[in-house]
Amino acid sequence: MGKGYNNALKAYIPLVDFIAGIVGPNCEVVLHDCSNVDESIIAIKNNHISGRKVGGPLTDLGLKLLKEGSYKKKNFLLNYPGKSSDGRKLRSSTYFIKDEKNELIGMLCINIDLTDALAAQKFINVFIKTDGDNNNFRESAGTEPFLGIPENLSCSIDEIVYATIDNTISGLAIPPERLSPDEKTAVVQQLNEKGVFLLKGAVASVAKILKVSENTVYRYLNK
Template sequence: MNDAMKKQYSIIVEFLGKALGPDYEVVLHDVDDHINSIVAIANGHVSHRSVGGPMTNFGLEVISEERYKKEDYKINYNGISKDQRILRSSTLFIKDEKDEIAGLLCINFDDRRYKALSENILKLCHPDKLVELNTSYDSSTIVDNAEERFYGSAAEEISSVLDKYLSENGIPSDRLSQDDRLHVVDILNQKGIFMVKGAVKEAAKQLACSEPTIYRYINKVNNE
C-alpha cells in the first residue's frame, strides 16, 4: 500500500471510529507487511490490538486464495478476540489501479452492551428463564468455527492451534508424534500462517522439531 493510500484510508479509519462509536473497532491493514500489518486502528480496545499488529488468519487467507479477485468485500462473519469474545466482522478489500490487493479495511463490532440491554428490557415483562431460553446460543460452536481470530503475533496463533489440538485429542505436549505434528502444520498451513515471516521458526520451536522438518511437512500437505 503506497503512502497516499495509507493517508487516505487512515483518515477514514479515524472518521468511522468516531462516527460509529466505541463498540466498533476499525482497522487498516497493509498487505505488504504481514508482521506489522496494522497501520491505523480506532477503538483498538475491542480486540486489544494496536498499530504494528500482525495480519489475521482471515487476511492471510484472502491473500493466498486471491478472494479479492472475485469479490470486493465480505460482511457479517464471526471474529474472535484474544479474550474469546465473539465479534461481528466485515472487511473491505482495498485494491490498487491494477486491481491487485493493497490493503484491508475491517470493522469489528462488539455487541455485548446491546445484548445486555436487550435482555434487561425483556426481563421487565418476561420471566428470567424465558428470556434465557430465547436469547442464549452455543457460543462455543461459534468460537470454534469463527472465520477470523485476532492475535498479537504469529506465536500466539500457533500456540492457540496447538493447545486446541492437544486438548481435543488428549495428548500431552511432550508426546506429539510425527503424525500429530503433520496434522498441526496442516491446520496452520490452511490458515495461511506460514505466509508470516518467522512463522516456520516459531512452529518448529513449539512443535519441538527442526525448521527443515516444518518445511518438509508443508510440502507434504501442499502436495496431498
C-alpha cells in the first residue's frame, strides 16, 4: 500500500483483493490515486499480469482522461482493449472515483489477461472445424469426395433410411408417400447410389416410408 494517498480512497482498497479473488489469477486489479500521477498505484493484486507495483505511475489512458475531463460525463469505461508490456492482450475496465465536485480522485481498474482464453478459443475453433461451411463439404485432395451431407449417427435402419430420403427430397415440398411413381423411382435409385440398400431390411424400410410394397421397391431398383 502506498503512502500519502487521498484518504477518500481508503474504502476502495479492500475491493482490490475482493474483485481479484472473485475473477481469479488472470485478473489484475489496480487502485490509482489521481492526485499523484507519478506514483498513482496505491494497491494492486495479481500484478504478474503487468509487472507493475505500488508506487507505479498512471497509465497513458488515465493521463488522457484526466487531461480531457471526459470522466465528468461517465462513471466508468467497460471492456476496452489493453496490452501488457510483453504484448499480451487484455480486456480492461475502469471505474471513476469522484469527489462531491465531480472531480476525479481515483480509478479502480480491472485488466483481464486474455492469453488463456484466446488459446482456448483457437483450440475450440480448430476442434469443431469441418472441411466445409453449412454442410457443403469440399473434396479433400487425395481422398474420396464427401457425401455432401453430414453423417447421421442414427440408432435404427428406419432412422437412417428416413434421414437419407429426407435429404434426397429436401427440395420437394411434399411428403415421401405423395411422390409420383417416377419421383419415387428416382428417390429409390438415389438411395441405391448412396448405398442405403447395403443395409439389411432397407427395402422394407423404404417401402414403409414411401407407402409402397417391397416388390414395388425392387421394381424401382430394376429400372
